[in-house]
Amino acid sequence: MNELTTDNKNNLARNEEGYLLDFSQWTPEVAQQIANEEKIELTDKHWEVISFLQDCYRKSMALSIRTFGKGGPVSIKELYALFPNGPLKQSTKIAGIPKPAGCV
DSSP: OEEEEOTTSOEEEEOTTSOBSOGGGOOHHHHHHHHHHTTOOOOHHHHHHHHHHHHHHHTTOOOOHHHHHTTOSSOHHHHHHHSTTOHHHHHHHHHTOOOOTTOO
16 A cells, blocks of 8 residues: 655555545545646546546446446547546546456
């Protein structure tokens, strides 16, 4: 397990892959820190994806790339462009939610 130290000096627990262990600790500032680690500059489109993922998580929906093809805020192609090193893996990490079961 590793930790993420926020700007206000809070230590947030993360698993060995860097996912937050407690979604309630997520803030936009935390997302920005994780995005910086992932070398992603967040744009409005990124925030749309993050919001969509968090809504799905709150509704206990199973997340997959197909979820985006069936009504996500961006196309699958756009998702890959926004999160080039594993679109679902990177986007869920930044959104503060657990890695989907289908992600390797």
